[in-house]
């Protein structure tokens with residue numbers, strides 16, 4: 835089918851940017867071993883999509899990208915995105931804390947190079963609140 839379309843000169847379908855949601859959770863009721871989590875803790879996006887980090891429950895959370903688990907050329911893009919949100923925390927690649935359920939930040943991945951982006955919550959990293967964003971190149 836794809837081959838037929840390509841032969842007919844039909845351009846490939848380019849997906850429109852979408853906004854994904856990742857929740858910060860404090861799911862004490864589920865298990866004490868993995869109380870603090872990102873849900874989902876792994877997400878695949880296409881460059882240009884947005885990612886909304888939202889408090890689902892519990893304690894104050896923030897998101898910080900792991901400078902050692904990023905495509906090297908991604909650091910400047912993340913810093914620029916965070917700069918628009920809060921210049922005081924941007925140099926360290928993290929947001930401020932959010933606590934109220936439903937509050938959070940939306941990051942656009944426009945221009946972000948493809949690769950794996952590790953992130954965590956500074957407050958609960960040792961308790962397992964870590965995640966991974968897989969950014970794929972947007973088809974042209």
Ligand SMILES: [Cu+2]
Nearest residue numbers: 895955958963
């Ligand atoms: Cu947290």
